[in-house]
Amino acid sequence: MADRHRLTIHSIDPDPRAAAILDGIAHLGLEPVGQVVVADVVFIDGDLHTDDQHRLHGVLVDPLLQRGSWAAPTSCAVEITPLPGVTDANAHAVVHTAAVLDIPIRGAATGVRIEFPDEPPTGAIAAAVDRLVANDVIERWDHGTVDPLALRPPSDAVGGAEIVAVRSLNDADLAELNTERGLSLDPEELTTIRSHYAQLGRDPTDVELETLAQTWSEHCAHKTFRARIVVTAGPDDQVGATREPMLAQLRQSTEALDAPFVVSSFVGNAGVIEFDPGTTLAVKAETHNHPSAVEPFGGANTGVGGVIRDVLGIAHRPIAVTDILCFGPAELPLDALPAGTLHPRRIRAGVIDGIADYGNKIGLPTVAGAILYDERYTANPLVFAGCIGAAPTRPLHDGPFPDDRVVVLGGATGRDGIRGATFSSATMDATTGDVAGASVQIGDPITEKLLIDALVGAEHLYSAITDCGAGGLSSAVGEMAEGVGADVELDDVPRKYPGLAPWEVWLSEAQERMVVAVPADHLDELRARCARVGVDVADIGQFTGDGTLIVRSGGVVVADLDTHFLHDGRPQREMEAELPDPDRSASKRRTVDDPLDALRRLLQHPNIASKAATIHRYDHEIGGATVVRPLVGAASDAPADGVVLAPIDATAGVAIGIGVNPWYGLHDPESMALAVVDEAIRNVVAVGADPDKVALLDNFSWGDPRRPSTLGELVAAVDGCCTAAHMYRAPFVSGKDSLNNEYMGADGERHSVPPTLVITAIAHVPDADHCITPDLVGAGNVLMMVGSTEPEFAGSHLDLVLGEPDAVGVTPAPDPDAPNTYRKLHAAMRAGLVESCHDVSEGGAAVALAEMCIGGRLGASIDKLPGDDTVTALFAESIGRLIVEVEPRRVAAFMRVMDDGAQRIGVVTDRLDLQLPSLPPVPVSSLVDWFQHDPDSMDAT
């Protein structure tokens, strides 16, 4: 009787994973490998009798779908298994199955077997597996058969904390220590730590040093956004000025607006707003860029998980998630791929799988989003994940209080995700994937779903709550203990496996954990709730009241930190900014030889073309609250402006809109900020939201801010955000910055992402029964345009498809009339005067009209578009514009409500073509074909 067994499971019908591998080989131009067959493998360590095997086979193999065999296969194949310590949910299920069947086993693992019946050369197999399937950051693979159970995580006992002698180090040695331990601290911060410990008369432990590095990381401390900035170049009147820290600037703009619906902004895990008395909404958007670059599935997966925990961490039930993704070009040739990076196609497939996996499994609709492509995102893809939650209005938790217990809920702790906060604050290079392995986690959406089940309705049982994200317990407990102090015992933290050093337990970013402060007399009730749904509870210590953070391991103190020094001891960064000084005086027109061809190329551009293949991968229906979906219209295939969620028993709803345009940012970051705030707000107004009840989230993904020109662009964008918030009276309630999105090429060149600002608008929809969408509704209806059109082409999509001229002119300028126009348009919508409505953005009026025709499967006859010349009229991207469909009998009323601030441009027709000035009529079927033409569709990935 052998102690090691393996069950190989083949699908009877072709396994779709095999087709995906073959497609990938074809797309990347790899050496062909002939046929591919994919199978699953279950590895079991235990003394199985034949009868045991038979019963396990009965549960693990469905005879209508699969064939299973306990014999070791000998065909030409590779086998891939997760590295020890990486989450393997299937292995847990095997252990559970054996337990239910009462079959004693010692352990289980699972893997994937890829068979190559045509026995291609080993090199061809290795290339396909490396490029397309296995990721050595989380997996290992080998030719033939493998035995993952032979490789277990090291289980040697590890001693206590180590003392790191910093007092004796000179500045150079400190810098070396900084690199060696991956601390990502500034030189001033290192010397501050050295003097602090010199004053204390001792050296720090590794636990203390790592805690300081996490807490003071860019990721956690936002040191650039809190920095004192001196302007060293830029417009004359600003040079030499010292500026307010950017975070303070954003906060002050929100305070100055004093919007009645803002409950909490820029504190805690998420912003909180109350549009309808009795219900508050928590809103947050996060980035997960570096992890998604090295392990796209896990990075995006845990990005979604993290932002959902942010909302849970402010005592709200998560109700929807959003995602904005930026990738390199899908058709990038392999030889143009920077060393050590994954191909954009693979990153995209992994990221989208990761988002779909987490959102679909946890049971939240993935609603609003965008996908952008640019070469500058090749080595640095961006993944923005947002979450919105709802709760009955109640006071925010104001603990913890002395004597409350420090309680960790959720998954066990392993060596996963260690030093994520410092990793995300560093520049990446060719070796990043190798050294960052430990920074990446695989999410477990079901465990997080159980956390939601346990915590929603338990709000009376705790005095404070936060999620365990970057920095793990060090940052969660460290933040909660600020000013209060805590005393915790690491031995009480549940482990996935033995052998973890104290600092590893303290810093691990093992996912799906929350920390709550629980008054001792509520602990039993919380334990009972958690036991029912299957959430583990660990009581690891208490909040003390003395302002000191004590961490113990086996009773021995491994950290003794003054929380005042931990949170306020960091020297304020001083930074230099060279502000951009764009020439906004000279607009430049464009000439286009073949406007019809330009329209075709715009509709086919991957930024504009249909995202249906991706959107259908996400469940956008769960919860039953989705009223306006990301795809709308007669054939449900046209893009919506914003999405609307409304519970089935409520009249009012909430709209979510996104604004993002890095191409404007390359020319004029301040104007970009104004433009994307406008776009986000316009998107929610277009679906029926009230422009006077809009809250905003900012997410900045930028290059290295220590370069003054990069910081200057950031400063300009923050200025634009504040101006826009004031102009639209729309307060920012939360935000997040992700800086250092740079890749150091083998050539020593730094490659930065373009300035990428994502604005999320969350707005009140007073009447969710009558939302508006962009699909044309009725032939004979009149089309009107609001807003003014100027020859503003810098950063336009027309330039992206036709090439940028030397003199680019200007990006779209802010429209001071826009806020009032939106108020009037909203009044017209409330009065029932609007049939459909679409914002005019990338690709201009021509693209907007094409999308409206696609949505309605109706034609439009356009007599005159505003704009001084044809190209401007068709393709300029001036902001503040919307196209509105109005019934003929309501045109007079519409014009009255709009104060005549709208221009008639044409009519809806049933001729099924789009007639634009200076263009031959375009059949709607052609528009549909162009829009859906996707040379690198996800279906083919």
Added chain:
Amino acid sequence: MSRIAAVVLAGPGTNRDRDVAAALELAGADPTIALTRDVLDDRSLLSRAQLAVVAGGFSHADALGAGRMMALDLAAVGDELRSFVEQGKPVIGICNGFQVLTRARLLPGALGHNAQGEFDCRWVVLDPIVASQCVWTDGLTQPIHCPIAHGEGRYVHPDPDSLAAAGQVALRYRSTNPNGSVADIAGVCDHSGVVLGLMPHPENHIVARQHPHHRRGGGGPEHLGLRIFERGVHHAKSR
């Protein structure tokens, strides 16, 4: 007539339990969401109910195949479930619940990976089959509109004709078969007609404005997914 007691069975990772409960409320039932371990602790949760739903989601994360682990859990109350069905009390398994009921052998066939290989969320149109003996679709004459949201929804059965001849095919996809199901089968019932399994989500079309073409005049009361729940409640009341 008073509301009937309904139980919504949920495992770890079930996520449309609240959506189903809302549908049952509107259909005239009084739903309780019960975890499988609740039922193990208190088996009367099942016996007291007049109607049961195994709700959709990703129980046990679909580990080792959708529905497999929760079917294993439910095996512990297998006798109670069989007795429930033998008494003629209606049971419906939706999406993951359908997968669970096939794995638990309460429904024929199996559900494999979608033919196109990926999770898919879109609205579909379902034709109730008049010849079916299913109590959940009995009397429905108009197509039901509702979304699908699944990755493993391809219905597999070695002999779909005999299934149809036995009146066990309750719903078929109209025009678009989204997952490659054999003979366009979207829902099947057991030989008694009281247990229905279907992949689409009728619980996500219970009020008019949920319909994607609501603004364009699409949908309509006769196409609500709610109608299926109303038929089930009606049957439970009239037993």
